[in-house]
Amino acid sequence: MNARLYYWQRMTAGLMVPLIAVHLVTMIYAIGNGLSAAEILGRTQGSLIWGLFYGGFVVAASVHAAIGVRTVIGEWFGLRGKVQNAFAVIFCVVLLGLGGRAVVAVVM
Amino acid sequence: MTKTLQVSIWRGGADGDYQSFEVPAKANQTVLDVVTWVQRHADATLAYRFACRVGMCGSCAMMVNGEPRWTCRSHVSSVIRDGELKLAPLANLPVIRDLTVDMTTFFDKWQRAEARFHPSKTRHDEVPAIKPDTPARKMADAAVECINCGVCYAACDTVRWNGDYLGPAALNRAWTLVNDERDAGAKQRLAAVSGTGGCYNCHSHQSCQVFCPKALNPTRSIAGLKRAGLAAKS
Numbered sequence: 001m002n003a004r005l006y007y008w009q010r011m012t013a014g015l016m017v018p019l020i021a022v023h024l025v026t027m028i029y030a031i032g033n034g035l036s037a038a039e040i041l042g043r044t045q046g047s048l049i050w051g052l053f054y055g056g057f058v059v060a061a062s063v064h065a066a067i068g069v070r071t072v073i074g075e076w077f078g079l080r081g082k083v084q085n086a087f088a089v090i091f092c093v094v095l096l097g098l099g100g101r102a103v104v105a106v107v108m
Numbered sequence: 109m110t111k112t113l114q115v116s117i118w119r120g121g122a123d124g125d126y127q128s129f130e131v132p133a134k135a136n137q138t139v140l141d142v143v144t145w146v147q148r149h150a151d152a153t154l155a156y157r158f159a160c161r162v163g164m165c166g167s168c169a170m171m172v173n174g175e176p177r178w179t180c181r182s183h184v185s186s187v188i189r190d191g192e193l194k195l196a197p198l199a200n201l202p203v204i205r206d207l208t209v210d211m212t213t214f215f216d217k218w219q220r221a222e223a224r225f226h227p228s229k230t231r232h233d234e235v236p237a238i239k240p241d242t243p244a245r246k247m248a249d250a251a252v253e254c255i256n257c258g259v260c261y262a263a264c265d266t267v268r269w270n271g272d273y274l275g276p277a278a279l280n281r282a283w284t285l286v287n288d289e290r291d292a293g294a295k296q297r298l299a300a301v302s303g304t305g306g307c308y309n310c311h312s313h314q315s316c317q318v319f320c321p322k323a324l325n326p327t328r329s330i331a332g333l334k335r336a337g338l339a340a341k342s
Contacts (some may be wrong), residue, residue: 002302002304006334006338
């Protein structure tokens with residue numbers, strides 16, 4: 001890992017800390033008050049704030065995880081250079097796709 | 109009847125095997141004493157390294173019951189398990205023969221990390237006074253007593269997983285120089301330790317500081333390099 005990747009992994013981790021806290025607290029609050037899935041979707045759909053919140057979450061998690069997986073495949077499987085980077089980019093794109101699809105389903 | 113120790117010692121190269129010896133147990137015996145007894149009384153062909161015998165030269169390190177130790181200062185009583193000693197060459201380095209390893213990679217990485225002094229003055233300049241109480245000097249002093257024994261390198265998981273990784277010793281030395289006000293190589297050193305195989309590969313497992321016989325903390329030095337490297341880029 002070089003300085004640039006280290007920087008982005010730490011920055012995305014820092015971004016995710018408050019996002020995870022808000023996500024967990026909101027989830028526990030919503031479930032604890034007995035909200036149904038339909039009632040939750042009724043509050044999130046059309047909400048720009050929740051869209052930005054979970055959109056940011058997905059981007060941060062995708063970048064963070066891809067950098068980590070890049071390191072793991074380098075250390076465990078000996079992948080280096082272009083193959084290692086390509087695997088990380090593909091992993092990031094897959095996470096962005098899956099996460100983005102979930103965000104769209106919740107807020108659109 | 110003389111009490112004895114059961115000692116298994118690695119023999120041969122990378123494809124070698126352990127050979128068992130029975131060694132007389134003595135009070136205050138060090139692991140190096142045991143190895144020396146084997147060479148002098150059981151098998152004169154046993155290859156191992158030592159020089160000072162007092163914890164200064166860093167040449168006698170080896171794996172003792174699976175953990176890297178400086179053998180001249182490791183008492184048998186503190187490392188023995190179930191009455192047995194298992195001695196192997198230092199991990200993460202190529203075996204030459206028996207208990208000796210090829211340290212070339214280890215020292216090449218010191219050079220790759222620019223872990224050598226870059227003078228900022230000539231012999232004709234006045235010798236600068238170094239204040240011992242500045243924050244930078246304190247950080248350098250906290251890490252400077254390395255004896256190049258390779259124990260941290262053998263203990264490091266990241267070295268084992270990533271052959272490019274410079275390792276705790278080289279990076280620790282680089283950190284002392286980053287904090288040395290007489291040194292003029294900070295820029296190229298931070299570039300050298302920030303690239304592929306550099307300080308950002310460290311997972312902070314802290315095995316280096318657990319096993320360092322000089323009680324240094326290379327993990328802390330590497331964390332310092334990480335911060336300095338990022339600051340230099342911004």
